[in-house]
Amino acid sequence: MPPRRSYDQYCSAARALDVVGDRWTLLIVRELLAGPRRYTDLHADLPGVSTDVLASRLKDMERDGLATRRRLPPPGAAFVYELTPRGRQLLPVLQALGEWGRPGLGERRPTDAVRAHWFALPLLRQLDGEGIVEVRLEEGLFHLHAGAEEGPVYGDGPAPGEPDARLTLDTATCTAIARGELGLAHAVREGRVEVSGEGTLAKALREA
Structure with missing residues (x-):
């Protein structure tokens, strides 16, 4: 080489x-x-x-x-x-870059591609605790491994086994969270994110 x-x-x-x-x-x-x-x-x-x-x-x-x-x-x-x-x-490096780049995200341009799992890192920044979270968006389904020290951080498709929490939200809400205009806990309180499940993460989001 x-x-x-x-x-x-x-x-x-x-x-x-x-x-x-x-x-x-x-x-x-x-x-x-x-x-x-x-x-x-x-x-x-x-x-x-x-x-x-x-x-x-x-x-x-x-x-x-x-x-x-x-x-x-x-x-x-x-x-x-x-x-x-x-x-x-490099995960915290990408998280820091994502945080720094939020003000430049703006409105989605006609030429902008999008994949559901590209929202994984912004959502991970909003989760406090450990566990698996399944996320349902209009663009698709993916899952997060909150607090994972090794192994995958997220993945496409449904969570392996029973997740600690399931989140259902529309693209507009997820985009607002990614831009930093809306916190996940606040979106749950406003009814813009449906939370199901009995795990610690689900209970924490419902009680926040």
Whole structure:
């Protein structure tokens, strides 16, 4: 592989950007926070990235110790990419970037793609506690692993097993939460988020 480009500056921020500063890298991390993903799934959920760029970024991430590639056992037998522990350490970085970028989110543009699970990280910032939360949006269904120290942070589709809480809300409400215009607890009190379940997280949201 060609040598990694570097700012050649003795600064920890510059060193970090040597690894994650290329276009698409942090968005690939966002997708891999859901757990192991096939190349085709990554490409489908990163609209706008070319196959060459995606392949190149994944190789760079393997080289830099952010991700690994492995083959699933039969009958799957497909290759998947997943984050290493060092790659997972980028979760608070993405959360901080999301928080910083909220004022620039604005109204959704006609050219803006959207996936239901892209709301996972903003919602995670609103949850205080540990447990699995299933989220139902018009765009789709996904689940969150609140307080998870290892393993997936979120995932597409229904929660594995019985979740601690189920949230049902419309896109306008979820968008307002993502923009920072509305807190999750406040949205529950206003009746804009339906909470079901008997887990600790569900009770905390209903009582907030």
